Amino acid sequence: MATSQKERVNVEGHELTLTNLGKIMYPETGTTKAEVLEYYAAVAPFLIPAAANRPATRKRWVHGVGTTEEPGKMFFQKNLDDSTPSWVPRVTIQHRDHSNVYPLVNNLATLTWLAQIAALEIHVPQWQVDADGTMLPPDRLVLDLDPGPGTGLPECVEVAKLARSILQDIGLDPVPVTSGSKGIHLYAGLDGTRKWEQVSAFAHELARSLEADHPDLVVSDMKKTLRNGKVLVDWSQNSGNKTTIVPYSLRGRAHPMVAAPRTWRELASPKLEHLDFTAVMKRVKEGKDPFAAVTAARSGHAPAGNDSRRSATSGNKNDDGDSPGSARASTAVGGTAVAATAVVRTAVVNPRLASYVDKRDPQKTPEPFPAVEHRESRPVQADAEPHPPGGIFVIQEHHARRFHLDFRLEHNGVLASWALPRGVPDTPAKNHLAVRTEDHPMEYAQFAGIIPKGEYGAGTVSIWDSGEFECEKWRDGKEVIATLTGKPGGGLHGTRRFALIHTGESPSQWLIHLMKDNPGHRTVLLPESAPQSNGTPSYAPILATSGTAADVSEGDWLFELKWDGFRTIVSGSGGKIRLTSRSGIDMTPTYPELSDPRFWPDHDFVADGEIVALGKNGRPSFELLQKRMNLFKPGDVERARAGVPVQLMLFDLLYDAGSRGSAAKGDSADLTSLPLGERRDRLAAFQARLPAEGSPIHISEVLKHDLDDILASAAELGLEGVMAKRADSRYQPGRRSRSWIKLKLERMQEVVVGGWRPGAGARLGTIGALLVGIPDGDKLRYAGRVGTGFKDWQLREILERLQGLDRPESPFHDIPAEDAATAHWVSPELVGEVTFGDWTGSERMRHPVWRGWRPDKSPDDVERG
16 A cells, blocks of 8 residues: 555545555554555455444544553544545444444445544444344354453463353354454354343353353453452453454554454464464455354355355265255255255246346355245236335445445335446436346345355445335336435435436336426435424434634634533424423423423424523523423422523524425425524524513524624623534534534533542531543543532432442542542443543543533543543
């Protein structure tokens, strides 16, 4: 790979700019970013199957990993940011009280982009997602063999062999991976029929069993004090909430080591050691992939060239070279033997699938082959359904020899398919070529993976969008008109109406045309979340980015005061008002004065704003607002409401079914695609329709002053800061955007509480200090001890909230002994907010002061500011 500082490349049809190629990422070895990119390109055929369709979290070292003495700064990233290329496949995962948008490492272009942004480590769970983003049951089990003090790889190997013996007894043959850090990861492929809770419980019991049989060698408890001279069998990474570094990923250590799959023969060598990236590149160039057995277990297909896998399914041969009952046995294992190919090819009744099956060998490709019973369909006649009602569709990215999209519509029990070399057209003024290809089985609608080199259609396949379509016309071989409605966040961005037209030349030559709307088919741009059951769309709020005045020095920006409260999306439908937190929690019962229909218009709408409580000085008080949170019982709400009334400051309008301008122009009631300046005009018109007398609903004013004057006034009033928003920006539901910049006047940090120290003196029997941190992998990075800013009533309330969250061990990676003394550890589930002076050299907050809980945030939302 070239080592110039900047290079424009095309990877699988996607343009990327690779920058700083000569930057040293690993100073102790002089390894550059160009070499990192070269490594990931080399291992892509092996890493991608291990990572495909799994939401990926990343560890990034933007300025390099540093040295052993001075490690570089790393940050852990889950959500995709606004700079992510639109073609990166992604999935939105709904957690308990929030959602994150993760990338899917399904193709070389995405892997290259991750290397470009210095995401050296890629971590994934043991489960995949389907085309709808739904979490599937785990398809692999992992044991992390972590050597304690006084032990190393030899002891891990010994434990790996013991675990392998147990797993083989139940029909699982694990694959070892030297982690590139200290120990060994042991993977076993599963059939995907068990929930993660069941897999995790089994792994826990296996760890306990190993500990019981070999107490001098194995420990299953996480306590560090128990690990001297022993190997921890960490079973916890089978949790549905945990991730493990993906095989073939680099490590962010002083040397460019790799999580490298190994053979059991290698583990038996007394010279066994962790492998660096040069050794792994040599292995993959030789075609060695021990981890293929795990990915094969997921799909039920033996990897080509894996002799051990073939022998495991071939049976005992008789003198004629055939296995007794081979046809029956081969069919039972899902087509892994040659006889299964014959079964597949002779069982196809639907003639539409004959070409598909003839071009593929189920032994060599992970593509789906329909179960036999699915193929017993009646013969199909041309134009049997002149006006079919519709069905499902899928559009897949296919990074083959030439990049293209595969456009597939359900028809007569199969997926009618077209290849689109230039993608779907985005304007009615320009048609694109559509090449009719063989029909595919219905199961293909869920397929994403890698078709091996040398096979038909070799390359990476991922789902670009999927959903349902309505069909207006279907004339086989001539014309199709259909309206497709995709998934939120999918490539179609909502509903689109297409015509597929045969050109009259060869049977394969078609055109695809994006049609203009007609009265029966209105194009709707979907928000990032699903419509509500009452028909009004629901939106996840756009998220702002912290910045400075320098970030908004150029361009047209609108400035507002930053309201110190709780973010809410307000929706009205059929005269009913609903308040939703940024994490999707229904806050309507907690703030009945804000959901009173008297203060809102009758038509449907969705608005964005902030709930605030005003102190006696008329300024927002986050402390006062704490007294209104988490109240749902009517009696509790009314008592709190009497002492702490709240106001709602609206600053954006996302949906307005009552806009006369929209009705006159025929525009959609959805306003998110409009520039902010125009949305603010619509918000002003919306305000004019609101009852004013006695209303707690207000509009956040756009300030027409110089930014320096606005900041000075905000500081004088004791406010939190100023919001800067680009006047031309569109609303991006659920995305963190640099079009909205937070300009804070004091340093604030969201933190996760991981423990507390009991108080003394006047605080005897309550909290002395909270021990807080920032999420860093599966634990917290210690950020300091918060002992000031508490009111007496808060101390009692905090202690009550922490009850029931006790845990025996520290949730922090490291914490000074003096801070850990007398500490009570709690599960890291609660988020709070503090102000502080600055960060110390040891990454601790200087003089942190407690501000209050953030029930609208989850630990996954917390990042260092």
